[in-house]
Amino acid sequence: xxxxxxxxxxxxxxxxxxxxxxxxxxxLDKFLEMKGxxxxxxxxxxxxxxxxxxxxxxxxxxxKLLQDAKIASEVxxxxxxxxxxxxxxxxxxxxxxxxxxxxxxEVLDQxxxxxxxxxxxxxxxxxxxxxxxxxxxxxxxxx
Amino acid sequence: xxxxxxxxxxxxxxxxxxxxxxxxxxxLDKFLEMKGxxxxxxxxxxxxxxxxxxxxxxxxxxxKLLQDAKIASEVxxxxxxxxxxxxxxxxxxxxxxxxxxxxxxEVLDQxxxxxxxxxxxxxxxxxxxxxxxxxxxxxxxxx
DNA sequence: ATTTGTGCAAATCATTTGCAGCAGA
DNA sequence: TCTGCTGCAAATGATTTGCACAAAT
Numbered sequence: 420x421x422x423x424x425x426x427x428x429x430x431x432x433x434x435x436x437x438x439x440x441x442x443x444x445x446x447l448d449k450f451l452e453m454k455g456x457x458x459x460x461x462x463x464x465x466x467x468x469x470x471x472x473x474x475x476x477x478x479x480x481x482x483k484l485l486q487d488a489k490i491a492s493e494v495x496x497x498x499x500x501x502x503x504x505x506x507x508x509x510x511x512x513x514x515x516x517x518x519x520x521x522x523x524x525e526v527l528d529q530x531x532x533x534x535x536x537x538x539x540x541x542x543x544x545x546x547x548x549x550x551x552x553x554x555x556x557x558x559x560x561x562x
Numbered sequence: 563x564x565x566x567x568x569x570x571x572x573x574x575x576x577x578x579x580x581x582x583x584x585x586x587x588x589x590l591d592k593f594l595e596m597k598g599x600x601x602x603x604x605x606x607x608x609x610x611x612x613x614x615x616x617x618x619x620x621x622x623x624x625x626k627l628l629q630d631a632k633i634a635s636e637v638x639x640x641x642x643x644x645x646x647x648x649x650x651x652x653x654x655x656x657x658x659x660x661x662x663x664x665x666x667x668e669v670l671d672q673x674x675x676x677x678x679x680x681x682x683x684x685x686x687x688x689x690x691x692x693x694x695x696x697x698x699x700x701x702x703x704x705x
Numbered sequence: 706a707t708t709t710g711t712g713c714a715a716a717t718c719a720t721t722t723g724c725a726g727c728a729g730a
Numbered sequence: 731t732c733t734g735c736t737g738c739a740a741a742t743g744a745t746t747t748g749c750a751c752a753a754a755t
Contacts, residue, residue: 436708436709436755437709437710438708438709438710438753438754438755439754439755440709440710440711440753440754441753442710442711443710458744459744459745460743460744460745472711472712473711473712474711474712474713475712475713475744475745476711476712476713476745476746476747477710477711477712479744479745479746480710480711480746499644499719499720499743499744500743500744501642501744501745513681515682515685515687517687524685524687526681526685528677528680528681530677531674531677531678531681534671534673534674534677535674535694535696537671538656538669538671538674538696539658539696539698542658542667542669542700542701543700543701543704544658544660544667544696544698544699544700544701545698545699545700545704546696546697546698548696548697548698549694549695549696549697550693550694550695550697551678551692551693551694551695552692552693552694553678553681553682553687553689553691553692554689554691554692554693555682555687555688555689555691556687556688557685557686557687557688558685558686558687561686561688579730579733579734580734580735581728581729581730581733581734581735582729582730583728583729583734583735583736585735585736586735601719602719602720603718603719615736615737616736616737617736617737617738618719618720618737618738619720619721619722619736619737619738620735620736620737622719622720622721623721623735623736642718642719642744642745643718643719644719644720
């Protein structure tokens with residue numbers, strides 16, 4: 420799994436004459452390890468304990484590369500920081516976001532996925548990926 | 563339609579002792595007129611030709627009021643600017659976003675809406691609103 | 706040897722806030 | 731009049747960029 424992504428990234432770099440650096444590897448590893456909804460800043464903080472010399476900008480630049488390599492993609496929750504998640508997760512789950520405590524649950528209903536395909540077909544639209552977010556109050560907060 | 567929202571906003575203001583000012587009215591009007599996916603900055607630029615004295619912060623502050631009054635809500639497309647759309651549009655349609663030409667179609671499938679309710683019930687989650695975006699290639703661009 | 710990458714600090718972009726004067730209620 | 735509102739400018743927060751040095755090919 421992980422090694423798939425690492426290999427893909429290395430190939431991506433090689434293909435365009437970019438360089439394979441420790442920072443990029445470290446950032447990719449951490450990004451995959453944290454799986455989902457990560458902001459650049461969180462990634463940076465998580466890494467800087469271990470690698471105090473790592474620069475913020477390197478994290479931002481690496482995320483951009485990961486997006487370009489289709490390994491990461493932006494998820495759009497509300498707020499002012501941008502968040503990212505591994506591409507391979509995307510399209511495979513939907514989100515229940517609690518507007519009270521902010522927690523997110525990841526869910527999947529194959530019947531919904533199926534109906535989306537139908538919907539899209541009716542519009543002669545070729546789907547690549549999708550995002551479903553349902554905002555509300557989670558069980559805990561409701562009680 | 564529009565007057566509904568205007569009345570609601572005025573009531574909202576009155577109810578909490580906030581003031582009904584020309585700026586707030588102008589901003590609400592323009593916001594409704596532009597319907598959907600508007601950023602604070604776009605709203606500001608659209609208005610400043612006609613009202614050169616309007617301040618950016620007033621636009622930001624008014625949008626916040628509109629959100630609070632449940633007239634506007636943040637939509638989460640990708641990018642660094644936050645975007646908003648009228649609340650009455652929300653929850654009533656889903657988006658097909660063409661990644662080639664950038665055009666968005668608004669669609670609705672009641673069966674999907676229905677299944678979402680089921681899904682959510684299984685998680686004892688109380689839904690307030692949701693957003694479904696399907697990214698892909700539209701018919702025009704595909705041909 | 707050549708070119709790209711990195712860290713730092715400064716720059717920029719979006720958004721927020723403090724404040725002095727202005728305007729609804 | 732009283733309190734909230736506005737515009738401005740300055741502050742903050744997130745992200746980007748310029749540059750000199752370091753590292754990968």
